[in-house]
Amino acid sequence: MTETAAAIAPARTNDAAVALDGVDVAFRLADGGVYRAVANATLKVADGEFVSIVGPTGCGKSTLLNIAAGLLAPAAGRVDIFGTTLATLNRQAGYLFQADALFPWKTALENVAIGMETAGTPQDEARARAGKWLTRVGLGSFGDRYPHMLSGGQRKRIGLAQVLIRDPKILLMDEPFGPLDAQTRQIMGNLLLDLWNADRKAVLFVTHDLEEAIALSDRVVIMSAGPAARIIGDWRVKLSRPRDIAEIKLDPAFHDLHREIWQMLKSEVIKGYAQAEAR
Amino acid sequence: MSRVKLTFLQVMVAVVSLAIWHILTTYPVFGRMILPPFFFSNPVEVVKQIYVWFATGVIWKHLYVTLIEAMLAFAIGSVGGVLVGFWFARQPRTAAVFDPYVKMANALPRVVLAPIFTLWLGLGIWSKVALGVTLVFFIVFFNVYQGVKEVSPTVLANARMLGMSERQLMRHVYWPSALSWMFSSLHTSVGFAVVGAVVGEYLGAAAGLGYLIQQAEGVFDVAGVFAGMFVLAAFVIVIDTVVTIVEKRLLVWRPVVGEARP
Numbered sequence: 001m002t003e004t005a006a007a008i009a010p011a012r013t014n015d016a017a018v019a020l021d022g023v024d025v026a027f028r029l030a031d032g033g034v035y036r037a038v039a040n041a042t043l044k045v046a047d048g049e050f051v052s053i054v055g056p057t058g059c060g061k062s063t064l065l066n067i068a069a070g071l072l073a074p075a076a077g078r079v080d081i082f083g084t085t086l087a088t089l090n091r092q093a094g095y096l097f098q099a100d101a102l103f104p105w106k107t108a109l110e111n112v113a114i115g116m117e118t119a120g121t122p123q124d125e126a127r128a129r130a131g132k133w134l135t136r137v138g139l140g141s142f143g144d145r146y147p148h149m150l151s152g153g154q155r156k157r158i159g160l161a162q163v164l165i166r167d168p169k170i171l172l173m174d175e176p177f178g179p180l181d182a183q184t185r186q187i188m189g190n191l192l193l194d195l196w197n198a199d200r201k202a203v204l205f206v207t208h209d210l211e212e213a214i215a216l217s218d219r220v221v222i223m224s225a226g227p228a229a230r231i232i233g234d235w236r237v238k239l240s241r242p243r244d245i246a247e248i249k250l251d252p253a254f255h256d257l258h259r260e261i262w263q264m265l266k267s268e269v270i271k272g273y274a275q276a277e278a279r
Numbered sequence: 280m281s282r283v284k285l286t287f288l289q290v291m292v293a294v295v296s297l298a299i300w301h302i303l304t305t306y307p308v309f310g311r312m313i314l315p316p317f318f319f320s321n322p323v324e325v326v327k328q329i330y331v332w333f334a335t336g337v338i339w340k341h342l343y344v345t346l347i348e349a350m351l352a353f354a355i356g357s358v359g360g361v362l363v364g365f366w367f368a369r370q371p372r373t374a375a376v377f378d379p380y381v382k383m384a385n386a387l388p389r390v391v392l393a394p395i396f397t398l399w400l401g402l403g404i405w406s407k408v409a410l411g412v413t414l415v416f417f418i419v420f421f422n423v424y425q426g427v428k429e430v431s432p433t434v435l436a437n438a439r440m441l442g443m444s445e446r447q448l449m450r451h452v453y454w455p456s457a458l459s460w461m462f463s464s465l466h467t468s469v470g471f472a473v474v475g476a477v478v479g480e481y482l483g484a485a486a487g488l489g490y491l492i493q494q495a496e497g498v499f500d501v502a503g504v505f506a507g508m509f510v511l512a513a514f515v516i517v518i519d520t521v522v523t524i525v526e527k528r529l530l531v532w533r534p535v536v537g538e539a540r541p
Contacts, residue, residue, distance in 0.1 A: 071436055089439060101437035105455040105532045114451060115441040148534035166441065 015083030016044040017170050017202030018068050022077035025063050037063050039228040040077070043221060047082075047169075048200040052213035054265065055223030056272030061206040062098070062174050064223075068204060069095050069172050081170070094168030096159055096176045102147040108134060108158050109143035115166040133161040137191065153184040157191070164195060171196075171203045177212070189216060189245040197242055210265060214257055215245045222265055225272035233264050297322045320502040328506035342514060344487040348404050348476035349518075352411020353469055357461070359412070360419025365457065367420075368427035385417045389475070393482045402485055411475025418468045419461055426460030427453050462529050469522050473515055488514065 025038040037060040045051045053061045066072040067079060070090040079086040081093070102111050113130035117123055134140050137157040147155055156176060163171065177185045189212065196203060207213050213220045214237055222233035237257060239248055248254055280288075303314040304321040332338035367374035393410050400406040430452055438452050461468075480489025488511050495503025 069440060071439070091442065093440070095437065095440040097433050097437055099431075099433040101431075101433045103434060103438075103451065103455070105459065106451075107532075118441060118443045118447050118451075146532040148532070162437075162441070 015080070017047045017049070017082060018043070018045040018204060019080040020044075020064070020068065020077065021080070023064070023067055023074045023079065024076035025060060025067060025072065026075040036075075036228045037226055038067075039230050041229075041231050042077075043231060045170075045202050045204055047202050049219065050196065050203040050205065050217045051219045051221060052205045052207060052217040053221045053223060054207060054210050054213045054261075055229065056225045056265075056269045057208060058276060059223045059226045059229040059268075059272060061208075061223055065095075065172050065174050065204060065206050068170075069093055071095075090170070092168060093170040093172050094163035094166060096156075096163050096171070096173045098175045098178055100147070100155060102155060102158055102162070104147050106146075107143060108139065108145050108147070108150065111147070111158055112161045112165055115162055119166065129165060130161070133165045134158075136195070137161045153180050153188060156180065156188055160192070160195070167199075169201060171201045173203065173205045175207050176205075178207070185212070186245050192216070193241075193243060193245070210258060210261060211249060212245075214239075214254060214261070215243065215248050220261060222261065222268070225268045225275060227275075232268070233261065235261055317499075318501060320505055324502035325505045325509065328502045329510060332506065332510070338491075338510065341487050341491050342510075344404060345473070345476050345480065345489070345514070348407040348479070348487065349411060349469075349472040351404070351408045352475050353415055353472040355408065356412040356415025356472065357419045357468065360416045361423050361457070361461065363416075364420045364423025365427060365453070368424045368453075368457075374424075381420075384413075385421075389413045390478060390482075393479055396479070397483050402483055407476045407479030407484065407487070410479040411472045414471040414475045415468045418464055418471060422460040422464045423457040426457035429460075430456045459530060459533065462526055465522050465526055466519060469518060470515070473518065477511065 020041050020043045023038065023041045024036065025041075027035045027037060029035050041064060043051075043053075043064075053064065055061050063072065067074050068081075068086075068090065070079075070086050070088055070093075081090055103114065106114065109127060109130050112133050113123070113126040116126035116129060121129075131140070131143060134143055137160055139154060139157055139161075142150065142154065147158070150158065159176070177188045180188060193216065203217075205213070205216060210220075217237050220233075220235045220237060221231055222235075223229050224232045235257065239251060239253060300314070300319070301322045304312070304316045304319050367377070389410060392413060393406070396406040396409040400409055435448070435452060438448055443451060476487065477489040477492075480487035481493045482489075484490040484493075488507060492504055492507035492511075495501075495507060
């Protein structure tokens with residue numbers, strides 16, 4: 001089904017890679033009530049565009065990503081992927097999770113190869129490709145290690161290779177570098193930008209770190225504190241590419257934009273904390 | 280503590296215990312034997328008995344029978360536990376319907392089933408196998424059920440995003456997870472397979488370690504009972520060592536507690 005659709009559709013269309021239109025997300029609570037996490041979210045990510053969503057903790061950023069991935073169905077509104085309304089899992093997207101999502105019983109190489117094997121690629125071929133991908137993320141000699149033998153940063157690299165080997169048209173990332181230390185985050189950010197530069201996929205990147213968002217993205221979208229979080233701001237980042245994450249943070253334009261966005265984000269962060277404490 | 284010292288101390292525990300046992304059953308204290316040899320025998324007699332068993336070769340037949348019974352109980356109980364565990368975990372409705380009966384059957388002390396099995400299956404090995412199966416089945420079943428249920432939601436979501444079909448999820452996610460839980464209970468389930476075999480033999484059999492102990496007890500041959508116990512203990516240690524080796528090979532992907540990162 002999807003294959004025929006993909007064959008008919010031209011490689012690049014005018015349709016947005018991801019288009020959320022008036023999306024509401026609601027969860028049923030244990031006491032029978034309904035918790036409205038996200039309200040009326042409208043967001044377009046063009047093909048080849050790198051968009052970050054920034055917001056205070058618990059505002060529903062990850063929820064929005066799960067909607068785009070098709071892991072969660074919206075309570076209202078619709079999701080279009082390259083012009084086609086999403087009804088099931090988003091087959092065009094790769095998802096890099098915040099928590100550890102590697103298969104602990106598979107080696108690094110098997111973890112990377114699995115996405116191709118499930119799609120029907122012969123094992124030998126998939127493993128050969130996986131080996132190349134491991135080299136691209138700088139872990140060429142770690143193929144026979146199991147995830148527990150690797151550091152957090154190395155596991156994230158494997159995760160990145162695991163997703164990218166399938167060549168998804170859309171990349172969804174849920175605070176992928178959140179648990180890493182500052183230096184590793186910077187290195188991972190540059191690695192991500194390098195890999196992304198090669199074929200410019202549409203990226204939806206969720207983070208709570210405004211600096212990271214500005215350094216990586218073409219656009220930064222701000223969400224308000226939950227419940228019923230809304231999208232309250234949308235900034236274009238006019239910094240030149242290719243970028244180096246460490247250097248770009250010294251750019252005056254970076255500072256101006258950071259100050260401007262932070263003005264809005266600050267009040268939401270404070271609101272978010274107040275609500276978290278009241279809960 | 281160095282390895283040599285540790286081994287030395289471990290051996291000393293056995294030597295001292297045996298010495299105390301020997302002295303208290305051989306030499307009277309204030310004209311009284313603290314451990315009457317009739318009830319406690321003594322280490323020399325026990326060793327003699329064990330020597331006779333091995334020298335004449337009588338023991339091999341009994342060891343063989345117990346081993347076969349335990350292995351069959353383990354194999355049949357495991358296969359049953361895996362199948363039912365998977366089935367229940369994937370069909371919550373079926374699991375809900377059978378839940379009270381599973382709990383009931385598991386709460387039942389399995390020894391009471393032994394007479395029934397003897398009636399149904401006779402005095403041969405199958406009545407002991409059946410008893411072992413009832414013990415092994417539940418351990419494996421609960422572990423597999425848990426293993427399938429407790430797959431990390433993130434790993435599951437990742438697998439689905441990587442395009443796995445329901446069958447591929449089975450093979451690459453649920454199955455390894457369930458197996459890892461099952462393997463981590465390998466010591467318990469193998470141990471219970473032996474327990475089932477020995478208890479079954481004790482309650483009525485024509486061969487096996489349990490039978491040997493029961494026969495000795497029947498003629499007040501305390502040395503024979505102790506000898507049987509020691510042989511059984513050694514037998515269980517050997518099996519446990521084999522299980523440890525197998526486990527290490529199967530769970531190579533698992534972190535060992537306290538293991539440093541290379």
